[in-house]
């Protein structure tokens with residue numbers, strides 16, 4: 194009798210410890226360049242909350258905000274090899290991994306946010322996402338960085354001639370750099386974590402980024418002039434390691450994909466809010482904001498670069514994007 198009871202107790206203890214193991218949540222590491230309160234942080238938080246809810250707590254996230262794990266290129270590499278689970282990244286360095294992405298980095302390709310979001314959510318954007326698995330990355334969906342604007346410490350920029358000669362930090366992105374050269378600036382590629390110091394020390398005169406980045410990175414402390422050039426749309430992506438994807442059940446894959454959609458909605462909303470309220474905030478923080486940028490002059494200057502873009506990406510493919518209404 195005594196023996197029977199101790200067997201029963203041992204069996205209960207064994208099954209309790211087994212279910213404890215089964216319930217131990219998997220913690221996914223997610224990295225992004227800006228703060229947890231920024232657009233990337235907001236989108237990533239909604240994604241992670243939805244994943245946690247949809248998997249009944251079996252998956253949760255640990256956030257590595259503010260470039261804690263390095264620049265975007267390094268984080269993408271880490272996701273590829275599986276030492277990082279997720280990255281919410283601009284397309285800036287992504288074209289070096291998945292060349293089909295490069296076309297969406299062409300300056301003055303998109304008219305406005307509606308146009309850009311329609312392309313990303315439509316067949317063109319969705320088709321680009323299918324190119325990732327063969328490069329060792331899973332693209333859960335498009336998020337958003339925003340339209341990029343120029344800041345600098347020297348002068349107001351209204352037209353390309355005002356930008357001429359300025360040493361401006363750019364992303365490590367050849368499509369951008371080729372276009373920006375036609376504006377007369379000296380593009381200086383640099384990883385984002387080095388940028389604040391470079392602006393502070395005057396290693397570069399300026400940089401270009403969307404309002405949510407200029408705000409959350411406190412560039413008003415080191416840059417006086419902000420020109421609302423909106424010279425290029427900066428899409429972003431939520432990338433997952435294939436190591437994680439390969440372990441998910443079909444039902445969990447659906448949870449992750451739906452969570453990415455909700456994260457994207459939240460991230461885009463934060464971009465909208467920062468565009469609506471952030472410019473006034475930057476003025477309060479001491480920046481001089483130029484709203485009267487001559488967009489036509491910038492587009493005109495860019496024409497020689499478009500000849501090369503047409504050669505590289507196909508004039509038809511560029512037109513297909515431009516024609517989306």
Ligand code: PAF
Pocket residue numbers: 226265282283285338364384385401402403406427
């Ligand atoms: O300028 C960049 O490198 C990017 O816009 C940033 C700030 C890392 C966000 O994706």
